[in-house]
Amino acid sequence: MKQYQAEIADNPGVEMIHVSLDRDKKAAETWAAKEGFPWPTVMMDNLKKSGFEDYMPRGVPNYKLLSKDGKIVAEGKGEVFAKAAELTKEET
Amino acid sequence: MNPKILLFAASLALLGQGPLAARTWTSADGSKTFEGELRALSERAKTVTVLMEGGKLRTFKISLLSEEDRNFLRKEGHKIILAASAGKGADNTLQEQKIGKNLAKEGILSKLEGESFVGHKLTKTPDYYIVYFSASW
Numbered sequence: 001m002k003q004y005q006a007e008i009a010d011n012p013g014v015e016m017i018h019v020s021l022d023r024d025k026k027a028a029e030t031w032a033a034k035e036g037f038p039w040p041t042v043m044m045d046n047l048k049k050s051g052f053e054d055y056m057p058r059g060v061p062n063y064k065l066l067s068k069d070g071k072i073v074a075e076g077k078g079e080v081f082a083k084a085a086e087l088t089k090e091e092t
Numbered sequence: 093m094n095p096k097i098l099l100f101a102a103s104l105a106l107l108g109q110g111p112l113a114a115r116t117w118t119s120a121d122g123s124k125t126f127e128g129e130l131r132a133l134s135e136r137a138k139t140v141t142v143l144m145e146g147g148k149l150r151t152f153k154i155s156l157l158s159e160e161d162r163n164f165l166r167k168e169g170h171k172i173i174l175a176a177s178a179g180k181g182a183d184n185t186l187q188e189q190k191i192g193k194n195l196a197k198e199g200i201l202s203k204l205e206g207e208s209f210v211g212h213k214l215t216k217t218p219d220y221y222i223v224y225f226s227a228s229w
Contacts, residue, residue, distance in 0.1 A: 012132035012141040013149050014220040017195065021227040025209075031228035033207045039224070040201045040212050051194035052223060061226040068219050070190040080222055087220060088151065 013088030118158035
């Protein structure tokens with residue numbers, strides 16, 4: 001959550017999308033409210049329409065960095081955040 | 093606030109264009125200039141994001157820009173971004189993306205408000221998406 005606020009929330013070059021694999025929407029909502037998730041979410045019933053069905057992982061949690069044209073650029077939390085920072089870093 | 097400028101910006105944004113956001117930017121020491129469109133401002137990070145002529149997004153510290161540019165951002169920056177957003181400029185850009193066009197569909201995204209999820213629309217037009225798959229179980 002802190003990493004999202006520090007590196008993603010105000011970064012116009014990257015957005016984080018949470019794909020909730022809970023079939024029970026209420027359970028997903030209760031969990032999100034408890035944790036205070038600040039990011040946009042795709043619920044399970046919208047998985048196909050969102051296009052993210054094509055990127056389904058074998059297990060969760062799973063992080064992928066996708067380019068806007070749908071290519072997988074990185075996978076795994078550490079690599080994903082590092083690559084996102086590298087690709088969208090500020091000019092100094 | 094100049095209502096004529098705001099109205100003009102909103103009108104152009106509705107046409108899916110952003111000439112008001114396009115300008116020649118100058119470095120703080122005046123030695124460099126570049127062309128680009130204003131895309132985002134972050135007061136917290138004190139940065140500005142510009143779409144460069146070649147189509148690449150660049151984020152700079154506002155302090156690296158000339159006084160004239162800093163004054164422009166202070167006076168007009170947020171108005172222009174808001175006008176473009178209201179004119180569905182973001183939607184048009186997302187429609188050109190494989191990922192963005194799906195996320196821009198009505199009812200696909202939601203976001204927590206209080207204890208419940210409500211419908212959400214992307215306000216960014218990012219080049220990259222971190223997709224976080226998870227579940228409560």
